[in-house]
Amino acid sequence: MKTICLYLLLSLPALVFGQSVSKNSQIQKKEIDQSTDLDEKIYSKAVMYGDIMVAKNALYALMAKYPDRYNYLDSLVRLYFTTGNYAQVVLSGRDFLLKSPENMMTMEMIAISENSLERYKEALADYEKLYAKSKNLFHAYQIAVINYTLKRFEEAKVVQDEIINNSKAGKDSIQIIMNEKEAQYVVFKAAAYNLKGATLKEQRLFDEAKASFAEALKISPNFRLAQNNLNLLKTPEANSPQNPSKAEDKKDSKK
Numbered sequence: 001m002k003t004i005c006l007y008l009l010l011s012l013p014a015l016v017f018g019q020s021v022s023k024n025s026q027i028q029k030k031e032i033d034q035s036t037d038l039d040e041k042i043y044s045k046a047v048m049y050g051d052i053m054v055a056k057n058a059l060y061a062l063m064a065k066y067p068d069r070y071n072y073l074d075s076l077v078r079l080y081f082t083t084g085n086y087a088q089v090v091l092s093g094r095d096f097l098l099k100s101p102e103n104m105m106t107m108e109m110i111a112i113s114e115n116s117l118e119r120y121k122e123a124l125a126d127y128e129k130l131y132a133k134s135k136n137l138f139h140a141y142q143i144a145v146i147n148y149t150l151k152r153f154e155e156a157k158v159v160q161d162e163i164i165n166n167s168k169a170g171k172d173s174i175q176i177i178m179n180e181k182e183a184q185y186v187v188f189k190a191a192a193y194n195l196k197g198a199t200l201k202e203q204r205l206f207d208e209a210k211a212s213f214a215e216a217l218k219i220s221p222n223f224r225l226a227q228n229n230l231n232l233l234k235t236p237e238a239n240s241p242q243n244p245s246k247a248e249d250k251k252d253s254k255k
Helices: 018-033 038-049 052-065 071-082 086-099 104-116 120-134 137-149 153-164 188-202 206-219 224-233 244-253
Strands: 173-177 183-187
Touching: 038 052, 052 071, 071 086, 071 104, 086 104, 104 120, 104 137, 120 137, 137 153, 137 173, 137 188, 153 188, 173 188, 183 188, 183 206, 188 206, 188 224, 206 224
Parallel strands: none
Antiparallel strands: 173 183
16 A cells, blocks of 8 residues: 655754854864864864864763863764764763753754664654753654654644644744655644644544645645645545544454
8 A cells, every 4th residue: 555655854964953053163163272182183173174083082082081071072972963873872962961961952963863763762752851841843743753653643643733733833844855855845834734644544534634635735835745645645545434443453353
């Protein structure tokens, strides 16, 4: 059976708290420029020339020499994140949070990393903690997507409706990645309706799913993913009776 297309994530380096990254980086660069420590100078040059291995080794040397200066650990977490070493982001990031528990940027890097590693339950818990602090629609959307991925459909719909009813959802945008070559920015409200349609489709509530995709297109008429999903539901194989209980019986019979 054809499946509903659904993709979610912002380009990984573009964090919600990206502005604080550049500000902190400028402060760190100024501190390093004024430093007389050899490893700090090595780190600065390695970053300038893009030599990640040398930069990482310099940070480890600095952490060993100055264990109380946890800004080096902060730099290491970011270095691992920008190079896609997500397992190391989780380990070093959680260690950093012991020293700076309210650092939301580190919390977000960990959540993205857990999601990228397909540790969905851990990522869900991370995003729920983040959203409780930030009330950011991106974090809410990730919660809805992960619940969908985990087949926690009722929980997913609760968050989807929360996004839809948010006053900012018709103004703020999110990047939806459809495949390796194609992405599109749409407002959160349209993205949430598309995700809700996918959720309803999984529950075999096809008429409601069609209505949800149609709402997404009403808000963002050029939303290609929602249009593709609606078109899939118009195929003959998608027009089977709306009977979730039979679908569950069939699933159980295969066990």
